[in-house]
Amino acid sequence: FGPGAQFPYAPGRKYTPCDAPKERLFALRDWLGFDRNVIVQATCHGSDNRALLDALKASNGKARGVATVDRKVTDAELREMHAAGVRGTRFNFLKRLADFTPREVLLEIANRVAPLGWHVVVYFEAQDLPELYDFFTALPTVVVVDHMGRPDVSKPVDGPEFGLFLQMMREHENIWSKVSCPERLSVTGPKALNGEQNAYRDVVPFARRLVEGFPERVLWGTDWPHPNLKDHMPDDGLLVDYIPHIAATAELQQKLLVDNPNRLYWS
DSSP states (O other), X not given: XXXXXXXXXXXXXXXXXXXXXXXXXXXXXXXXXXXXXXXXXXXXGTTOOHHHHHHHHTTTTOEEEEEOOOTTOOHHHHHHHHHHTEEEEEEEOOTTTSOOOOHHHHHHHHXXXXXXXXXEEEEOOGGGHHHHHHHHHHOSSOEEEGGGXXXXXXXXXXXXXXXXXXXXXXXXXXXXXXXXXXXXXXXXXXXXXXXXXXXXXXXXXXXXXXXXXXXXXXXXXXXXXXXXXXXXXXXXXXXXXXXXXXXXXXXXXXXXXXXXXXXXXXX
16 A cells, blocks of 8 residues: 555545555565565555556566556556556455446456456455346456455354355356455454464354365465454464465465466466
8 A cells, every 4th residue: 555655545535544565565475485476456546556556566576466447447558557467457346445336337347358368356245245146257257256255254154145155156167266354254263463373263164165165266365454454453474374274285275375376367
């Protein structure tokens, strides 16, 4: 995010984050022991992707990006973003974070980025999936669902709400899922703080169901710098320690952390 003095936040933003410049991101990536990272355009920057593109150009090929674009974007701008390392665009359906955009506009954008090999990232609440299901499954690209579709983890993992998401994954091979952000989904914790090695146990069954059921179509990330968290700021090192709880074997970890992101972002 930002720095705001260099890359101003969008006038119509729903929140104003603390600055989280590229140097801090790259330092965290290296400290956690990862070779590469993906940067997702934040809603606080709207469709002004300058901060994202600046970070990608400074990454020495170690980063890829997911941009936010509107229908006014030109083909030349899309090609420029692709050359910088952008490989997807994001559609946000959380009313508290983004204004409504007609679906025909979003479909138009998806059709324009599809020839570049880009994917579409979608962010929504679990209770809205029945309304959005047909739209998601009609998109002409790979579709990556943010944070497992934000399931209510106080409900059964075998219940109808998460079951609909599993059905979408099962019946549509272009649907992928991030098994990220347990800190946003957890109800009972424990939190990833103070050396806790068994954090977010209530989220684990949902993530494991996806990792084990669809091992070639899952992704993981820290979600740093964790904007809009009201309760606590998780320890990113402990979020890495969470991975073996949701991907219990070396083979599953290899797919989650190496093979899948390489295929989607670097192939």
